[in-house]
Amino acid sequence: METPDAFRPLDRETKASERPGDHKDELRLWLRLLTCSTMIEREIRRRLREEFRTTLPRFDLMAQLEKSATGMTVGEVSQRLMVSNGNVTTVVAGLVEEGLVDKRPAPHDRRVQVLSLTASGRRQFRIMAERHEEWIADLFAGLGGADLPALMRLLGTTKQSIQGAIRRAGAEAEEA
Amino acid sequence: METPDAFRPLDRETKASERPGDHKDELRLWLRLLTCSTMIEREIRRRLREEFRTTLPRFDLMAQLEKSATGMTVGEVSQRLMVSNGNVTTVVAGLVEEGLVDKRPAPHDRRVQVLSLTASGRRQFRIMAERHEEWIADLFAGLGGADLPALMRLLGTTKQSIQGAIRRAGAEAEEA
DNA sequence: TGCAAGCATTTTAAGCTTGAAATATTTTTG
DNA sequence: CAAAAATATTTCAAGCTTAAAATGCTTGCA
Numbered sequence: 001m002e003t004p005d006a007f008r009p010l011d012r013e014t015k016a017s018e019r020p021g022d023h024k025d026e027l028r029l030w031l032r033l034l035t036c037s038t039m040i041e042r043e044i045r046r047r048l049r050e051e052f053r054t055t056l057p058r059f060d061l062m063a064q065l066e067k068s069a070t071g072m073t074v075g076e077v078s079q080r081l082m083v084s085n086g087n088v089t090t091v092v093a094g095l096v097e098e099g100l101v102d103k104r105p106a107p108h109d110r111r112v113q114v115l116s117l118t119a120s121g122r123r124q125f126r127i128m129a130e131r132h133e134e135w136i137a138d139l140f141a142g143l144g145g146a147d148l149p150a151l152m153r154l155l156g157t158t159k160q161s162i163q164g165a166i167r168r169a170g171a172e173a174e175e176a
Numbered sequence: 177m178e179t180p181d182a183f184r185p186l187d188r189e190t191k192a193s194e195r196p197g198d199h200k201d202e203l204r205l206w207l208r209l210l211t212c213s214t215m216i217e218r219e220i221r222r223r224l225r226e227e228f229r230t231t232l233p234r235f236d237l238m239a240q241l242e243k244s245a246t247g248m249t250v251g252e253v254s255q256r257l258m259v260s261n262g263n264v265t266t267v268v269a270g271l272v273e274e275g276l277v278d279k280r281p282a283p284h285d286r287r288v289q290v291l292s293l294t295a296s297g298r299r300q301f302r303i304m305a306e307r308h309e310e311w312i313a314d315l316f317a318g319l320g321g322a323d324l325p326a327l328m329r330l331l332g333t334t335k336q337s338i339q340g341a342i343r344r345a346g347a348e349a350e351e352a
Numbered sequence: 353t354g355c356a357a358g359c360a361t362t363t364t365a366a367g368c369t370t371g372a373a374a375t376a377t378t379t380t381t382g
Numbered sequence: 383c384a385a386a387a388a389t390a391t392t393t394c395a396a397g398c399t400t401a402a403a404a405t406g407c408t409t410g411c412a
């Protein structure tokens with residue numbers, strides 16, 4: 001029943017590979033990564049609400065649309081944002097309501113809806129985006145000169161590692 | 177609002193100060209960090225659902241309780257998990273329903289509710305936790321030997337940077 | 353003692369999120 | 383060409399999340 005971590009010989013200096021079955025270091029890394037992104041997200045949410053009376057999902061959606069000159073389909077946006085299709089549908093509904101986003105059927109395929117920012121949406125997004133960029137810079141201001149590129153590189157490796165693991169898991173499920 | 181950061185003397189010894197108004201690198205870093213944590217979260221959610229028919233919020237809550245021998249209050253859990261009190265209330269309700277968590281008023285203060293895992297909850301959590309640890313190790317398996325501690329260190333610095341920025345913002349709001 | 357202030361938790365209202373089922377359209381194929 | 387498969391989006395039910403208001407309890411202090 002009880003064998004709390006505190007009572008195991010917990011030698012953090014030992015490499016994970018030397019402790020078969022023990023992956024506590026990776027777990028600690030994940031928790032720290034999660035803490036960082038949660039803290040940033042919460043703070044950005046708070047500021048978007050206080051300063052612009054809007055939400056992070058709406059801001060993220062507008063950010064995607066702003067990058068595209070010709071508009072994007074629901075599917076493209078949902079893939080980029082890594083959220084479900086249905087999610088895009090509901091968030092877009094709110095933005096259309098507010099006159100920030102335009103939604104119209106594609107000319108050649110009536111299944112497809114093309115989304116784009118309205119003039120008003122573009123204007124409002126530009127204002128928010130500038131503040132947002134300042135907030136992010138402020139949140140990362142404590143990183144030294146070499147830290148930023150180093151972290152960028154390590155997160156790039158991490159991203160590839162994650163993608164590889166997910167692909168492996170998918171391939172495994174395929175074999176059934 | 178009156179004095180946007182861009183117009184203040186930005187003397188923070190960082191690279192950012194040498195490029196007034198341009199913080200694209202920090203933004204890119206944030207997006208990459210967010211991508212990593214979103215991908216991991218999605219995958220863990222998916223596996224928890226498929227393999228154990230449970231959700232990430234429930235797993236996280238149980239993980240907190242498992243660490244404490246004597247039980248935790250709603251407030252403690254909400255602080256650790258960085259979610260609202262109301263959130264803990266609803267997630268706990270589901271877990272109590274399933275007989276995984278026990279909830280009872282504290283003996284000396286009837287405002288306080290003490291939460292703890294039931295025997296069944298503890299048993300089930302142990303099984304899930306072991307798999308969870310494997311999943312995480314797998315997701316980070318692509319990182320080289322030196323990468324893990326390096327990333328750990330950089331994320332530590334990042335965490336402090338974020339906490340500092342949030343504290344500064346809070347202090348600023350205080351002055352009103 | 354009595355009551356104001358503070359605290360812990362729950363409730364509420366609104367919005368986000370998901371996976372799966374349903375709908376509508378296009379493409380493939382027999 | 384027509385049926386079937388594939389694709390894009392929406393709807394649905396369930397659950398998560400939040401901030402703010404409400405509830406119920408404790409504590410400090412006059």
